Amino acid sequence: MRFRPSVRIQIAAVITLLMVVPVIVMAYDILFASRSDDVLLAEMEERLTGLVNYVAAEIVAQFKDPETGVRGRQGDPAVLAEVFRGVAGPVAQSHPGVRVGLYCVGSESILIEGYLHITGRLPEAREQRERRILEEARAGIKAVLETGSPITRVGQTYDDRFLEYLVPLRVDGELVAVLWADHRIHPVFAQSTRMRLLVRYVALAAVVLAAAGTAWATNHWWRRVEIIKAGLARLGRNLESRVPDLPGELGEITRSINEMAERLLERERLIEELRKSEYLAALGRLVSEIAHELRAPMGVVRAAAEMAAEQMDPAARARVAEYLDLIEQQATRHERLIGSLLDFGKPGAAWESVALNKLLNEVLGATKPLLERYGITLFYEPDPDLPAVRGDREKLKQVFLNLVLNAVEAMGSGGQLTLRTFPDDGSACVLVADTGVGIAPEDLPHIFKPYYTRKAGGSGLGLAISEEVVRVHGGVIRVCSRPGGGTTFTVCLPTLRKGEDGADGTHSDC
Amino acid sequence: MARILIVDDDEALATLMDKALRAEGYEVRRARDGPAGLKLLEEQPADLVLLDVRLPGMSGLEVLRQIREQHPRTLVLVITGYSSLPVALEAVEGGAVGYLTKPFKMADLRDRVNKTLGRSGGGGGIVVKVR
Numbered sequence: 198m199r200f201r202p203s204v205r206i207q208i209a210a211v212i213t214l215l216m217v218v219p220v221i222v223m224a225y226d227i228l229f230a231s232r233s234d235d236v237l238l239a240e241m242e243e244r245l246t247g248l249v250n251y252v253a254a255e256i257v258a259q260f261k262d263p264e265t266g267v268r269g270r271q272g273d274p275a276v277l278a279e280v281f282r283g284v285a286g287p288v289a290q291s292h293p294g295v296r297v298g299l300y301c302v303g304s305e306s307i308l309i310e311g312y313l314h315i316t317g318r319l320p321e322a323r324e325q326r327e328r329r330i331l332e333e334a335r336a337g338i339k340a341v342l343e344t345g346s347p348i349t350r351v352g353q354t355y356d357d358r359f360l361e362y363l364v365p366l367r368v369d370g371e372l373v374a375v376l377w378a379d380h381r382i383h384p385v386f387a388q389s390t391r392m393r394l395l396v397r398y399v400a401l402a403a404v405v406l407a408a409a410g411t412a413w414a415t416n417h418w419w420r421r422v423e424i425i426k427a428g429l430a431r432l433g434r435n436l437e438s439r440v441p442d443l444p445g446e447l448g449e450i451t452r453s454i455n456e457m458a459e460r461l462l463e464r465e466r467l468i469e470e471l472r473k474s475e476y477l478a479a480l481g482r483l484v485s486e487i488a489h490e491l492r493a494p495m496g497v498v499r500a501a502a503e504m505a506a507e508q509m510d511p512a513a514r515a516r517v518a519e520y521l522d523l524i525e526q527q528a529t530r531h532e533r534l535i536g537s538l539l540d541f542g543k544p545g546a547a548w549e550s551v552a553l554n555k556l557l558n559e560v561l562g563a564t565k566p567l568l569e570r571y572g573i574t575l576f577y578e579p580d581p582d583l584p585a586v587r588g589d590r591e592k593l594k595q596v597f598l599n600l601v602l603n604a605v606e607a608m609g610s611g612g613q614l615t616l617r618t619f620p621d622d623g624s625a626c627v628l629v630a631d632t633g634v635g636i637a638p639e640d641l642p643h644i645f646k647p648y649y650t651r652k653a654g655g656s657g658l659g660l661a662i663s664e665e666v667v668r669v670h671g672g673v674i675r676v677c678s679r680p681g682g683g684t685t686f687t688v689c690l691p692t693l694r695k696g697e698d699g700a701d702g703t704h705s706d707c
Numbered sequence: 708m709a710r711i712l713i714v715d716d717d718e719a720l721a722t723l724m725d726k727a728l729r730a731e732g733y734e735v736r737r738a739r740d741g742p743a744g745l746k747l748l749e750e751q752p753a754d755l756v757l758l759d760v761r762l763p764g765m766s767g768l769e770v771l772r773q774i775r776e777q778h779p780r781t782l783v784l785v786i787t788g789y790s791s792l793p794v795a796l797e798a799v800e801g802g803a804v805g806y807l808t809k810p811f812k813m814a815d816l817r818d819r820v821n822k823t824l825g826r827s828g829g830g831g832g833i834v835v836k837v838r
Contacts, residue, residue: 489788492809492810493717493720493809494719495810496720496809496810496811497717497719497720497723499810499812500720500723500810500811500812500813501719501723503812503813503814504723504726504727504813507813507814528810532810
C-alpha cells in the first residue's frame with residue numbers, strides 16, 4: 198500500500214521545509230558571516246602590530262648602533278624624542294589615519310606623530326592635544342607598565358572609537374618608554390556590527406516564532422478538523438447526531454454540515470412517509486381488486502336463489518324457505534365484509550400534518566346523531582396543546598370512527614363515552630373509553646386479528662384494519678378491558694419530527 | 708316484442724339476467740365485450756342495451772359513446788360495478804337513461820327494464836336508483 202501521510206504530517210513537513218532555508222541562512226550569517234567584522238579588526242590590529250613593532254625595532258636599533266651617535270642615551274627624553282620623530286614621522290606620513298605615540302617613563306609628556314582623522318579636526322593647541330591623547334591612552338600605558346607586555350585595546354576619543362596597540366620599549370632590558378599606534382574604527386563600522394548582529398538575532402527569533410506560531414495554529418486547526426471528522430463519522434452512523442458547533446470559519450462548515458444533515462433527515466422522513474403511503478395505496482388497490490372479485494359471484498348466488506324461489510310453486514318454496522333465508526343472510530354478511538374491505542381500500546391521500554383534536558371533532562360530529570339515538574353521554578376532553586401528527590388523514594379518521602362505533606355497539610343503550618387526547622413522550626395519544634360490556638380475557642389477545650369477531654354480523658376487520666393503519670403510522674394501539682367493566686382503547690401516534698420506528702403494534706395492558 | 712342486448716363479461720350474471728328477461732317475454736341477445744356487442748347491434752338493432760361499465764378491452768363508457776353515436780334510438784341502461792357512483796354519473800351524462808348498481812335483485816332488474824321500455828303502465832319515467 199502507498200504511504201499516505203496525514204494532513205497534519207504534510208503540513209508539518211511543509212513548515213519544516215519553509216523554515217529550513219531561512220534558519221540555515223541565518224545560522225550561517227550569525228556563526229560565520231559576522232566573523233567578517235572580527236576579521237577586519239584582526240587585520241587592522243595586525244597592521245598596527247606590524248607598524249609598532251617596526252617603529253620599536255628601529256628606535257631600539259638606533260640606540261644600539263654606535264654610528265648614530267645616540268648609543269646608550271636612551272635615558273635622555275630629548276634624544277628619545279628626536280629618535281622617535283625620525284622613525285615614526287615618515288611612518289605616520291605614509292600611513293594616513295594612523296597615529297603613533299610615545300610615552301617616556303617617568304615623564305608626564307608624550308610624543309605624537311600622525312593623525313587619526315585624515316581630514317583633521319578643529320584646530321587644537323598642541324599641548325592640549327597631547328594632554329587629551331595622554332588621558333585617552335593612560336589606561337593602556339598603565340597596563341603595559343604593570344604587565345611589561347604588549348596589549349591591544351579599544352579606546353574612545355570624542356565620539357569615535359579607535360584600536361590601539363601598545364608595546365613596552367626596552368633598550369638593553371631597561372623599560373624606557375611605551376610605544377603605541379592608534380587606528381580609528383569607523384563609527385559606521387562599529388555601529389553596523391552591533392546592529393547587524395541584533396538584526397540577525399531578531400530575524401532568527403521572528404522566524405522561529407513564526408514557525409512555532411504556525412505549528413500551534415496548525416495543531417489547533419487540526420484538532421478542530423478532528424472534531425469535525427469524528428462528528429461526521431457519528432453522523433454517518435446516525436443522521437440524528439450533530440457535529441459540535443465551532444467558532445469561526447470551521448463553525449460555518451459545521452453549521453452547513455448540520456443543516457445538510459437536517460435536510461437529509463427531513464428527506465429520509467419524507468421518503469419513508471412516501472413509502473408508507475405507497476404501501477397503503479398498493480395494499481388498498483389490492484384489497485379493492487379482491488373485494489370486487491369476491492362480490493360479483495355472491496351477487497350471482499343471491500340473484501340465482503331469488504330466481505329459483507320465484508319459479509317454485511308456493512308449497513315447494515315454503516319447504517326450502519329456511520335455506521333461502523340462510524342464503525340471503527349469508528350473502529348480506531358477505532357483502533358487509535366486502536364493504537369493510539372496500540372502505541379500507543379507498544385510495545390513500547398524501548401524508549400531511551394532522552391535528553387530532555380537529556379530526557376527533559369531525560368524527561364526533563358524524564356520530565352525534567347515533568350517540569343521541571342510543572342515549573349515550575359524551576365526555577370529550579381535548580388537550581389544546583396536543584402536537585400534530587403526520588399521516589393519512591382519511592385513514593386515521595376511519596380508525597377513530599371505528600373505535601367510536603365499536604364503543605357505541607358495546608354499550609347498546611345508555612352509557613358514557615369518554616374521549617381524551619394527551620401528549621405522551623413524543624406521541625400524541627387519543628383515549629376512547631366506553632362503559633359497555635367489555636371484552637372477555639380469552640378474547641382480548643385476539644381482537645386485532647382479522648376476521649375475529651364476537652359481534653353478530655361483525656366483519657372482524659374493523660380493529661384489524663385500525664391496528665394496521667396505526668402501525669403503518671408508526672404508532673401503537675392499546676386496549677384495556679374487563680367483562681362488564683367497559684373497554685378503553687388508547688391510540689398513540691408519533692408527533693412531528695420524531696423517529697418513526699414505532700413499536701410493532703399492540704399491547705394489552707390495564 | 709322489444710329487443711334487449713346484454714353486454715357483460717360476467718357469464719353467470721348475464722345468464723341470470725337473460726333468463727329473467729326472457730321470462731318477461733323480451734327477445735334477449737348477449738355479448739361478452741364491447742366490440743361483440745356493437746357488432747350484434749349492427750346486425751340487428753335493439754331497443755335497450757344493458758351495459759356493464761367494467762368490461763375487458765374497450766371500456767363500457769367508450770361502448771356507450773359509440774352506441775349513442777351509431778344507434779341514437781337505442782336506450783342504454785348501465786350496470787355499474789360496486790360502489791362506483793362517479794362512473795355511473797359519468798355514464799348518465801354520456802347519454803345512458805339510468806344505471807343499476809350491483810348487486811341488484813332480479814325483480815329490480817325486471818322493474819327497471821319494464822319501466823324504461825314503457826311497459827306495465829310505469830309511464831316510462833327514468834328512475835335513478837341511488838344506493
